[in-house]
Amino acid sequence: MTATLIDPGVEATRLAAVRRYQILDTPPESAFDRIVQLAARAFRVPMASVTIVDEDRIWFKARTGLLDGLTQVSRDAGLCASAITQSDPYVVADTLADPRTAGNPLVTGAPGIRFYAAAPISTTDGLHLGTVNVLDVRPREVTEEELRTLVDLAALVSGELELRLSARTAVERERRLREQAEAERGRLELLTSTLRRVLLPPSPPKVPGLDIATHYHVASADQVGGDFFDVFRVDENDWGFFLGDVCGKGADAAVVTALARHTLRAAAVYAGDPQDVLTNLNAVLMDEFLGADPCYCTVVYGVLTPGDDGVRVSLAGGGHPPALAVRADGTVDTVHTEGGMLVGLLPEARFSVASTFLRPGDGLLLYTDGLTEARTPAGHMYGEDRLISLAATLAGQPAQAVVSRLEETLSAFGPGLTDDTAILSMTVPPIVKRQSR
Structure with missing residues (x-):
């Protein structure tokens, strides 16, 4: 039986929002699984879940401690179906003693819920898609601090859904532009220039204790390439960065590029491990x-953690050329992420991790294979060995000086540079010693 206090007009609008976010019946994801684990630990309860309330069912996006194989239940009143009618947390200290919940099948049958608390998952326009829930088989009370935690966890779910909607909207917008561009050459050129501005960040941010510069070489004036990169804040202490290369060119590559950039930034907030x-x-x-x-x-994604004596770098690689750690003394360490598989090709892909530490004068250089696969005027592939030799001569240089020298190298290739090339250079400024008077 469906029994809610939602006005039919409001319910129709709410259900339309559920469809708009396209979350129903999607596979399990680590971001939501992590939230239910946090909820269970914070409340010290055996069960927690993230649910979406559909027209006649309650669907579990994530759960812990509930019956194996449980993916949805009927929309009976008392628990999630009633919780979405509330703007504040919904708490039932003893479900058998509360007339709102005493007849709910999850109370009278397995798993025998005796305590239930939930906070609504709200959209930006105030509609409730579902709830973040904590449950126990024994009655209990909750504190105001615990309820604030529950509200915060529901806000994390809302933020994840908003980021995904934003990414999907951007992809759909870019697809529409692509379809229009295919009918007219002039529209294709407009799409190309527009997407380059949208897909690449205008300039790197100011990261404490780190000098950053970027470069993007366009191999074709009328095609959108698939190289992408970004540097952004993750939290108070850490900064995320990535550099990648999509297989192919044109609008199809741009769609994947947009989705990859939005997804990487969204995932970085909830999944701390690269x-x-x-x-x-x-x-x-x-x-x-x-x-x-x-x-x-192919992608390299990493986390920068600046400290008093340098910057710690943790990164994961998926089929991408290795990063180069250029030390202040002129040595170059290849930061290998060997075994990392291409991203988006296999459902059970594995990715390799590595770490390094950048001290004053050290730098980190990331690039796409358009650089190493370019042909020299003599017809030889430039290759990783030549790049490492050049990088060694740039030890201790500011990031922009490194990028400028690589730009000169790219220009020397002429027609031998047939692929787009992205470069991300990061340097820890050397310590300047004051001269004694």
Whole structure:
């Protein structure tokens, strides 16, 4: 039986929002699984869940401690179906003693819920898609601090859904532009210039204790390439960065590029481990292009943690050329992420991790294979060895000086540079010693 206090007009609008977010019946994801684990630990309860309330069912996006194989239940009153009618947390200290919940099948039958608390998952326009729930088989009370935690966890779910909607909207917008551009050459040129501005960040942010510069070489004036990069704040202490290369060119590559950038930034907020971030991106690409031609990419994603004596770097690689750690003394360490698989090609892809530490005068150089696969005027492939030799001569240089020298190298290739090339250079400024008077 469906029994709610929602006005029919409001309910129709709410259900339309549920459809708009396209979350129902999607596979499990680490971001939501992590939230229910946090909820269970914070409340010290055996069960927690993230649910979406559909027209006649309550669907579990994530759960812990509930019956194996439980993916949905009927929309009976008292628990989630009633919780979405409330703007504040919904708490039932003893379900058998409360007339709102005493007849709910999850109370009278398995798993025998005796305590229930929930906070609504709200959209930006105030509609409630579902709830974040904590449950116990014994009656109990909750504190105001615990309820605030529950509200915060529901806000995290809302933020994740908003980021995904934003990414999907951007992809759909870019697809519409692509379809229009295919009918007219002039529209294709407009799309190309527009997407380049949208897909690449205008300039790197100011990261404490780190000098950053970027470069993007366009191999074709009338095609959108698939190289992408970004540097952004993750939390108070950490900064995320990535550099990748989508297989192919044109508008199809741009669609994957947009989805990858949005997904990486969204996943970075909830999945602190770089390996988990790439796993999330792989799942999104596999889901988005299920049944279509494979749309995959190579990516390096990492986390920067500045400190008093330098910057700690943790990164994961998916089929991408290794990063180069250029030390202040002129040595170059290849930061290998060997074994990392292409992202978006296989559902169970594995990704490799590595770490390094940048001290004053050290730098980190990331690039796409358009640089190393370029042909020299003599017809030879430039290759990783030549790049390492050049990088060694740039030890201790500011990031922009490194990028400028690589730009000169690119220009010397002429027609031998046939692929787009992205470069991300990061340097820890050397310590300047004051001269004694």
